[in-house]
Amino acid sequence: MLRLRLMHRLPRWIGVLRTIIGVPDYDRYLRHMRTRHPDCAVMSPAEFANERLEARYSRPGSRCC
């Protein structure tokens, strides 16, 4: 029973961990585009990943001392 509950929560914890270390979330982006901008073109997973990485490493302030 407890194990079942833990298994249920695992995906959520994985999501939290991924957000904390700054992994871009393609599914969330897709969901956003579908619901809010259904007629706009959507980036492919690879395009999205590239766009996120370039945004993260091209401005000061993504890292500290």
Add this chain to the structure above:
Amino acid sequence: MRSARTVVLWGLIAAVGAAALGRVALSRGESINAAWLLTAAICTYLVGYRFYARFIATAIFALDADRATPAVRKADGHDFVPTNKWVVFGHHFAAIAGPGPLVGPTLAAQFGYLPGALWIIIGVVLGGAVQDFVILCSSIRRDGRSLGQMAKDEIGPVAGITALVAVLGIMVVLISVLALVVVNALKASPWGTVTISLTVPIAMFMGLYLRFLRPDKVLEASAIGLVMLAGALWAGQWVAANPALAPFFTLTGPTLALLIMAYGFAASVLPVWLLLAPRDYLSAFVKIGVVVALAVGILLVLPPLSMPAVTQFVDGSGPVFSGKVFPFVFITIACGAISGFHALIASGTTPKLLSREPDAKLVGYGAMLTESLVAIMALIAACVLTPGVYFAINAPVAALGTTAESAALAVQQWGFVLQPGEMDALAKSVGESSLLSRTGGAPSLAVGMAHLFDRALGGGGMALWYHFAIMFEALFILTTLDAGTRVGRFMLQDLGGQLWPKFREVTWQPAVWMASGLFVAMWGYFLYQGVTDPLGGINSLWPLFGMANQLLAAVALCVGTTVIIRMGKARYAWTTILPLTWLLIVVMTAGWQKLFSADPRIGFLAHASKFSALHAAGTLPPGVPSLAAMPRMVFNDRLDAAVAAFFLVSVLVIVFDSVRTWIKVVRGAVPAGSTEVPAQSTTLFAAD
């Protein structure tokens, strides 16, 4: 009923904190337990968070759960994303915490534990956390705008441009001094060199894995990476014990410096997915793991502090770095008490993630308190070493000489005890050939942490824990160094693009290579200068870094004050003016002394004249390899002086520009109208 209980609870926390602080501050001659220091810090943080942060949140910004944040208003699924407050807290903390809060307190331990501890605890509650919080709030109310943009919008174009150039200068000094810490930790250490070098192919393997084998399986790739890191630790030990291979990886400072420059250049021109991104994921996990392990280690062992509360070096004669406790303890410890760099992050990714305005208190103020706690733990780890051992590791060759006997003698003359053979035995137990004069803070922190981990967790013994500590310190530093070099490259391309537009194109390889090479040359020059400096380099570069960081903090506080005054809350502007004034006193005094002190150990210019006089007379000072090297050292001194002068002038420009604006607003010459984006209710925006 409930309010009575609350009053009693907070009264109790305040009383315990005050008692612990009193115990820490007033104990003399007997060693006190680290528990007192931890209790004093945590209670002060709790009180600061509950009362001061709440005061700023309600009285000044009137944070409103119903007012839409940029993440809600501009939600786009990738940049602006409403996120749970604890997740933002974790993300923000992982971005602000780096090697800074570990190295600074370790160096400042030469004054004893008390000056550093008081500055960390008081400085964060009234300064550092306020700065982060105010900048975060200001940015949230302005669509997540960056510090540079806010300086331009709120104060004026002069302040804006000065802030931009200052950020570039700060990055150069920051990267060079952090690289110097790594070089000093890896010098003549085949184990450390092999382990750290292996982290590069490990990150590249992860990058390829994520790109081609299992796209997007970041946690899986990180787990594999962590296992490989443990393997790298063993590989290092194996190489160090192998008489045929060990000499090949036993490198000198200048060689290591050139290798690190090559690494920085590669990280700047290679695709991000191959090296930077996977290394970042790895380092984020290691970062969180180490902070937790350090806390567990200290809590389980609760070590007594061997360092006295205050040493005689408060008079300015300290061997680790020179200068009196005022102002230099406030320059040496930047991160952990107040760090201007955080303002870049609090106005970068974080404001685009907050889903509710009141969450800014936890993220802005709370995350900085957590970083401050890390600084306190680093201070504890440095102070569990006996003073004799601490100074034998951290004092430069010029003060200790090159043999165990000369070092023991020097330490005894300072009034501390160092048993004959103690350093050799210690070096042997951590798997190094020598620990004498391993300046920079990383080795002594690693010895302290190894000591704690070994007592608390057991495991592989001192040697493995020591190299584990060196590995993660280097990992932190290299992630700051490679990402910083890349950002520096972009800033240079942007600047160059003003004159020659093609230079700005990030897909035009010649520009990418030129800008990367130029930026690496800039920090590489200071790094090389530090590596070949007989006083150890840290002595001249760390104060420059501290001043740079506090300069950026001064810029941030000027922006914060201007924001507060322009929103018509001038009566509360003291919250940012108080830390700003203190920083100005500290930075100006330190800068003045670094420039004009007649003591050649402190003043850059006095040191330059001393060396040119010696050079003219044909005398070779201790630690200098040849007479021919001296003119370059004189030039370096003058260059450092010029950098310090540049920082001071930048501070003055921004402060004068800000004060002019404040007076205009208070007098009514400029309307007090806020530059905030008009309030809109969250209910107007549909959730995804």
